[in-house]
Amino acid sequence: MKLQISSPWPRFLLVKALEWTSxxxxxxxxxxxxxxxxxxxxxxxxxxxxxxxxxxxxxxxxxxxxxxxxxxxxxxxxxxxxGDLGESFRTGDAVSHVIAVRLPYTATIALAAMALTLVISLTLGFTVAGLTRGNRNRWLDSAFSWATAGLQALPHYVVGTLLVVLFAVTLGLLPAAGTTGPRSYILPSVALSLGPICAVSRVVRREASAVLEQDYMRTARGWRIGVVKQYAKYAMPNLLASTLTLSGLILAGMLGGAIIVERVFAWPGLGNAVIEAILNRDYAVTRGVILTIGVMAVSVHTLIDIGLALIDSRTLDAEGASA
Structure with a gap:
């Protein structure tokens, strides 16, 4: 009698590889x-x-x-x-060289914005969910919903302009544009992350409110387990799937939003590169940059799917069943 061990992982990875390739x-x-x-x-x-x-x-x-x-x-x-994306019509530089020079700037503010989004949105969403549990502090729930909805609706260029006026022009605390040092990364990262922070914190607040009403959370409160341990050990794992899924979508969207933010702050990243290429009718650079941003976005989606399957096997089973 042969012992057969079947794993859904090979099929799952094959499906993801085919989706990525397509x-x-x-x-x-x-x-x-x-x-x-x-x-x-x-x-x-x-x-x-x-x-x-x-x-x-x-x-x-x-x-x-x-x-x-x-x-x-x-x-x-x-x-x-x-791996040869051609040469710039305007400068004669290899497109791969243009991307290699510009990509670190875009990646830096995108990853910084993603870190800000995860830290602030999880903290904010959990805090509001805890303070409004059981229909308490309904004013806080309403204020949170209105504030996050309003801020999320602001376009990137409006947020960037307001940040420049407030922190660079009025207060003189931060540089308005360019890469003059570590402080110059702050405003572009904040401008890129403000909308996602509002979106993710609203989802975290809704999901956390549902989790906090579950029986196991009531049991944890009944046993007088500390609030930090309740949230970190029992509530957080149940929020990872939805938060990671939304965060992956937002990170991919940040790569597109970076085009506008980089223009506002004169940031030497891929966003500025593609706008300059379009204005100069530089086909090779335009194609190369858009393709690079697109491949990065698709790769992020694929990695998020794999990460979710590692965290929650039910995701793996669902993907395998639908394949």
């Missing part, structure tokens, strides 16, 4: 197609507005823009497979 393939196609819709002629921009038609055509041939679209797409796909 998403990346779609990104490659979309980044090539969307860039073609950007108005303007990069050959005209590079050659100059006063250049003759012959010079413009020569520039277009030099850039490879005179070739058939399918041929351009084939070369683009082959380049992506080799």
């Amino acid at each position: 998403a990346v393939v779609a990104l490659v196609v979309l980044t090539f197609a969307v860039v073609q819709l950007v108005p303007g002629d990069p050959a005209r921009v590079i050659a100059g507005q006063d250049a003759s038609p012959a010079v413009v055509e020569a520039t277009r041939a030099q850039l490879g823009l005179d070739r058939p679209m399918l041929e351009q797409f084939r070369d683009y796909v082959l380049g992506v497979l080799r």
